[in-house]
Amino acid sequence: MFIEIFPRRAISFEDPLVVARKPDGRIIAYISNHSSSDGLYPLAGHDAECGVRWWISGHCFAWKTFEKVSPAHCIKGANADPRRVLEKFWGSYFVVMYDDASDRFTVLRGPCAGREIYYIVSADGGCIIGDCPEEMFRAIACKPVPDISYLRRFLQDESPQLGETAWQDLRVLPPCMYLEIQNGRGMSLHDVQLLRADSPPTQGMDELIDVVSAAVRASLATRQCRAVLFLSGGLDSTLLAVALRHAELQDSVEALTFVDNSRAPGDEVEMARAVARACGMRHHSYDLNTCLPFAPARAAPFCASPGGDLCFLGHFESLQRSGFGGPSVTKLSGHGGDAIFLEPPPMAAPVDAMSRGRMIRASSAVVDLAILYRVPLWRIFSKVISEFKGLQANARRFGWPLALQPARRQQLANLAATYRELDCAVRANGGGLLYPLLAGPVVRVALASRPEDFFSRHFARTPIRIAVDRELNLPCVWRRDKGDTTHWTLRGIGVHARSIRERCLDGYCVREGLVDPQQAEASIRRTALGRADLLRAVVNLYAVEIMIRGRERFEEGRHAA
Numbered sequence: 001m002f003i004e005i006f007p008r009r010a011i012s013f014e015d016p017l018v019v020a021r022k023p024d025g026r027i028i029a030y031i032s033n034h035s036s037s038d039g040l041y042p043l044a045g046h047d048a049e050c051g052v053r054w055w056i057s058g059h060c061f062a063w064k065t066f067e068k069v070s071p072a073h074c075i076k077g078a079n080a081d082p083r084r085v086l087e088k089f090w091g092s093y094f095v096v097m098y099d100d101a102s103d104r105f106t107v108l109r110g111p112c113a114g115r116e117i118y119y120i121v122s123a124d125g126g127c128i129i130g131d132c133p134e135e136m137f138r139a140i141a142c143k144p145v146p147d148i149s150y151l152r153r154f155l156q157d158e159s160p161q162l163g164e165t166a167w168q169d170l171r172v173l174p175p176c177m178y179l180e181i182q183n184g185r186g187m188s189l190h191d192v193q194l195l196r197a198d199s200p201p202t203q204g205m206d207e208l209i210d211v212v213s214a215a216v217r218a219s220l221a222t223r224q225c226r227a228v229l230f231l232s233g234g235l236d237s238t239l240l241a242v243a244l245r246h247a248e249l250q251d252s253v254e255a256l257t258f259v260d261n262s263r264a265p266g267d268e269v270e271m272a273r274a275v276a277r278a279c280g281m282r283h284h285s286y287d288l289n290t291c292l293p294f295a296p297a298r299a300a301p302f303c304a305s306p307g308g309d310l311c312f313l314g315h316f317e318s319l320q321r322s323g324f325g326g327p328s329v330t331k332l333s334g335h336g337g338d339a340i341f342l343e344p345p346p347m348a349a350p351v352d353a354m355s356r357g358r359m360i361r362a363s364s365a366v367v368d369l370a371i372l373y374r375v376p377l378w379r380i381f382s383k384v385i386s387e388f389k390g391l392q393a394n395a396r397r398f399g400w401p402l403a404l405q406p407a408r409r410q411q412l413a414n415l416a417a418t419y420r421e422l423d424c425a426v427r428a429n430g431g432g433l434l435y436p437l438l439a440g441p442v443v444r445v446a447l448a449s450r451p452e453d454f455f456s457r458h459f460a461r462t463p464i465r466i467a468v469d470r471e472l473n474l475p476c477v478w479r480r481d482k483g484d485t486t487h488w489t490l491r492g493i494g495v496h497a498r499s500i501r502e503r504c505l506d507g508y509c510v511r512e513g514l515v516d517p518q519q520a521e522a523s524i525r526r527t528a529l530g531r532a533d534l535l536r537a538v539v540n541l542y543a544v545e546i547m548i549r550g551r552e553r554f555e556e557g558r559h560a561a
Helices: 071-075 083-088 133-139 148-155 205-221 237-248 268-278 308-321 349-355 359-373 376-388 394-400 405-428 440-449 460-470 483-493 497-505 516-527 535-560
Strands: 001-003 016-021 027-032 043-048 051-057 059-063 094-100 106-109 117-121 127-130 170-173 177-182 186-191 226-230 253-259 282-285 331-333
Touching: 016 460, 071 094, 071 117, 071 237, 106 170, 127 133, 133 170, 133 535, 148 535, 170 177, 186 268, 205 237, 205 349, 205 440, 226 237, 237 268, 237 460, 253 268, 268 282, 308 405, 308 535, 349 359, 349 376, 349 405, 359 376, 376 460, 405 440, 405 460, 483 497, 483 516, 483 535, 497 535, 516 535
Parallel strands: 226 253, 226 331, 253 282
Antiparallel strands: 001 016, 001 127, 016 027, 043 051, 051 094, 094 106, 106 177, 117 127, 117 170, 177 186
């Protein structure tokens, strides 16, 4: 589905302002100052009292009750201040509002992961907005042109600018931001400031299990298909298992654990099985070596930006053939929990404590960090100073209240980086992915907590461990080791080194001069031998080449049509 604002294509009624279309171009609704001359097309939502017309797609939930709300209830009163929508409602919704009095459009998306919203601005002031870049480029009959500057920075492992994608003219609407379009005055992007430190939610870490359970229940209520939880036995996936039991959904969700049978047997599977048993869930295991990373895949998705999940396409296809993947299966992942709950904790957390006048906690935090990382106190002090200076560059973006809170700024930066990763993850997996720990209510709980309270002595994310331990009382909650996906990825490069060389050394990046072929060859050879220092460079290069392959598939389909 995509939306055209000030559409260029002629249709059967006078001066439409917004037209909503299906992927094949058929009109499904419109916003206009006039009625349809033939009555064929339904008018989008209209509140005559407020002078607001709207189109909404997706599901809205109330922040406090977690109940599903009607579109009219969500939109009512939001035209005066778009922030009111995101402050009161969460979910994966997409809204276009038109105010009759000011002749202004407002476009916003719900503060949840898993549904990106993109827009393309035409030279005549029109705009096309949607959640599928492939449909949008096909609608305007335009060939996607790579943004060389973006790709060069991505290959150097630099963070993209806010709203950027890998294609020229295609922009992404970031979470917790909204877009205003005014006829004859262009468009502007505004921050909702949902993540303000001075407006914490009513819930705290003591209600974390309740909040995650409610978010999971609300998210699964909109999907009528089989659900699978990726259960590694780590803290984040264990938190989701506990939340599912708390929501009484354990009988309708299966747990799946990935196993690397090429290595010496560990106890990760036993820990995951113990969690599943304690939560009353059916448990399955899947051998990672069934299909290693970088295995050739049958098809590449069209993505707005490259990402590491594009190296796992063959693995996702194998998972789907085994019955655990694809759009017909809703997959629950704990990804993102380590970002918002600060694993590892930032060294600059003592500065945050001092900014709040917590001098005793600031001094004890330095000692806790020294114990956690097993380094002398002077090393912690030097790290605090270096992190504080390094994060001052982007302090202005977060405003004065966060200027002296580098740990909070790092938490927000981690959240933004995690959101950027997810578009590629969803499309590579074929859809059906849910990230409950990145749902709006859970994020608000995390941001309402103080970063210096997330670690204590030998453990990070201590409040979460305590909350989960109250429910399960299992030893895995207090484990600090995690699954080693790096080893599995390196094995994939070693096994598929030949096809990686063919794709990368004869590919788009080399032809455009974005990478040096000799350096690329050396990086692939070194990584294939099991050295991880250049792994990120190989992953990024391969991801770009797969993204370009997705464009080629898109071009073939467009010409065939």
